[in-house]
Amino acid sequence: MSDAPVIEAKDLDLTFQTNDGPVHALKGVDLTVNKGDFVSFIGPSGCGKTTLLRVIAALEHPTGGRITVNGMTPDEARRQRAYGYVFQAAGLYPWRTIRGNIKLPLEIMGYSKADQDEHVERVLELVDLKGFGKKFPWQLSGGMQQRASIARALAFDADILLMDEPFGALDEIVRDHLNEQLLALWARTQKTIGFVTHSIPEAVYLSTKIVVMSPRPGRITDVIESPLPKERPLDIRDTPEFLAVAHRVREGLRAGHAYDD
Amino acid sequence: MRSILPILTVVAAILVLWYAGAVGMNAKWAQDQAKRAGVELSTTQLVADTWSQARPRLPAPHQVVAELWQTTVQKKITSKRSLVFHGWITLSATLLGFVFGTGAGILLAVGIVHNRAMDMSVMPWAIASQTIPILAIAPMIIVVLNSIGVQGLVPKAIISAYLSFFPVVVGMVKGLRSPDSMQLDLLRTYNTGGGSTFWKLRLPSSMPYLFTSLKIGMAASLVGAIVGELPTGAIRGLGARMLTGSYYGQTIQIWSALFAAAILAATLVGIIGIIQRRTLKRMGMM
Numbered sequence: 001m002s003d004a005p006v007i008e009a010k011d012l013d014l015t016f017q018t019n020d021g022p023v024h025a026l027k028g029v030d031l032t033v034n035k036g037d038f039v040s041f042i043g044p045s046g047c048g049k050t051t052l053l054r055v056i057a058a059l060e061h062p063t064g065g066r067i068t069v070n071g072m073t074p075d076e077a078r079r080q081r082a083y084g085y086v087f088q089a090a091g092l093y094p095w096r097t098i099r100g101n102i103k104l105p106l107e108i109m110g111y112s113k114a115d116q117d118e119h120v121e122r123v124l125e126l127v128d129l130k131g132f133g134k135k136f137p138w139q140l141s142g143g144m145q146q147r148a149s150i151a152r153a154l155a156f157d158a159d160i161l162l163m164d165e166p167f168g169a170l171d172e173i174v175r176d177h178l179n180e181q182l183l184a185l186w187a188r189t190q191k192t193i194g195f196v197t198h199s200i201p202e203a204v205y206l207s208t209k210i211v212v213m214s215p216r217p218g219r220i221t222d223v224i225e226s227p228l229p230k231e232r233p234l235d236i237r238d239t240p241e242f243l244a245v246a247h248r249v250r251e252g253l254r255a256g257h258a259y260d261d
Numbered sequence: 262m263r264s265i266l267p268i269l270t271v272v273a274a275i276l277v278l279w280y281a282g283a284v285g286m287n288a289k290w291a292q293d294q295a296k297r298a299g300v301e302l303s304t305t306q307l308v309a310d311t312w313s314q315a316r317p318r319l320p321a322p323h324q325v326v327a328e329l330w331q332t333t334v335q336k337k338i339t340s341k342r343s344l345v346f347h348g349w350i351t352l353s354a355t356l357l358g359f360v361f362g363t364g365a366g367i368l369l370a371v372g373i374v375h376n377r378a379m380d381m382s383v384m385p386w387a388i389a390s391q392t393i394p395i396l397a398i399a400p401m402i403i404v405v406l407n408s409i410g411v412q413g414l415v416p417k418a419i420i421s422a423y424l425s426f427f428p429v430v431v432g433m434v435k436g437l438r439s440p441d442s443m444q445l446d447l448l449r450t451y452n453t454g455g456g457s458t459f460w461k462l463r464l465p466s467s468m469p470y471l472f473t474s475l476k477i478g479m480a481a482s483l484v485g486a487i488v489g490e491l492p493t494g495a496i497r498g499l500g501a502r503m504l505t506g507s508y509y510g511q512t513i514q515i516w517s518a519l520f521a522a523a524i525l526a527a528t529l530v531g532i533i534g535i536i537q538r539r540t541l542k543r544m545g546m547m
Binding site for chain 1 (some may be wrong): 446450453543546
């Protein structure tokens with residue numbers, strides 16, 4: 001594997017034309033994500049963190065600047081199925097079982113039946129849902145549904161996992177548990193993860209790199225390389241190192257006038 | 262079973278009003294007859310007479326029920342006087358028209374959702390088609406089709422289809438567009454083509470809308486088949502029963518045909534309802 005960055009953005013701009021005039025969703029964004037990084041994008045709503053993730057996924061297109069994913073344009077990367085995307089809601093199809101939902105991308109991508117079954121079994125185990133494959137989404141709790149949607153994003157072996165506030169709708173206890181599981185999953189799979197959140201503890205706990213953003217125009221105000229070790233039990237959140245990083249994130253948010261309103 | 266009491270109350274109220282109406286509307290005839298015969302009618306006799314005339318203005322409920330019983334159970338179903346026979350004629354046109362209409366409706370909806378030109382152009386025409394009185398257009402359809410040699414079931418089915426495609430178009434367009442942007446984005450991340458998006462997401466998502474439309478479409482289809490029988494001098498079918506009934510002042514026959522049509526419609530819509538409940542339950546959508 002080369003050491004070329006997985007995601008590289010230079011002077012990225014994205015302006016939406018609306019009836020109330022142009023909205024600068026992203027302005028002058030520079031970003032480098034290396035292989036195996038766990039990058040969190042944090043900031044208040046309207047700071048462009050979700051937009052940035054969507055640009056990486058080629059769901060939005062920048063109006064200026066340059067961005068590459070795996071050395072390609074995001075559109076090419078999407079066509080090569082370079083990433084799995086997890087949305088805020090699990091968005092499982094109610095008419096498919098958990099297994100059927102995880103198979104969805106595999107069917108679309110034309111995997112053979114045997115391959116489909118093998119992949120499904122593997123990712124079900126990865127997200128700790130072994131034995132739930134035959135259940136329907138409504139039979140599972142919100143946290144389990146979100147885990148199934150992560151399994152769906154992992155099913156086709158993309159190297160990049162993009163997650164847009166995946167645990168935003170869950171309560172804190174479930175969220176802690178899922179964060180722990182996500183770290184374990186990241187350690188096992190060596191994926192590169194882009195993770196949008198508005199929770200400071202979540203960002204600090206999970207990330208190797210924290211990208212702090214602020215709104216109007218959406219821009220990056222600070223990039224923090226986390227000094228925390230890769231091995232992170234939940235109680236690391238009470239250590240001085242953790243609190244120092246959290247403090248710097250908070251400062252970064254304040255510097256961006258994120259608390260103005 | 263708690264719903265049975267309100268239903269019975271409403272039915273009872275309707276029956277009371279109906280019997281009272283029968284007395285009011287048929288009393289004049291009864292009194293004219295009595296005057297001609299030089300007899301004086303007591304109230305009891307008057308009421309009894311208004312509920313048992315051969316050609317009342319408004320037949321009493323039990324007369325309609327008796328007629329229904331005689332023309333369904335007590336007649337051979339091959340008889341020209343059997344309502345089962347006439348009902349089957351209308352039912353076959355209804356079902357064929359329903360299939361035509363539903364098929365056309367779904368195809369149009371798929372076109373509207375996937376093609377911008379159709380999106381802009383088809384809907385106004387579909388709406389315009391429903392503003393034309395069906396009674397005005399039905400004879401023309403029959404005449405035009407007859408001149409090219411198409412007779413019998415198909416012309417009526419086409420009139421049925423003309424009425425039943427519309428709710429299906431409207432419902433299916435809404436249903437096929439019901440997946441939210443997140444679900445469409447998810448499929449974009451898999452670089453999914455239009456075909457897969459349709460079969461795996463849009464079509465399954467549209468099922469609740471489809472079934473609702475099918476219920477309306479089925480009822481419309483039956484109306485279409487009956488209307489198709491009215492202006493054409495048809496001698497078979499529920500519509501023909503109503504028409505001949507009105508020619509010969511056979512009000513009881515008209516009413517029993519009306520009730521047969523209503524029972525038929527309720528049964529058909531009920532069957533769709535059962536399929537709807539089973540399907541959606543299995544799909545986890547209710």
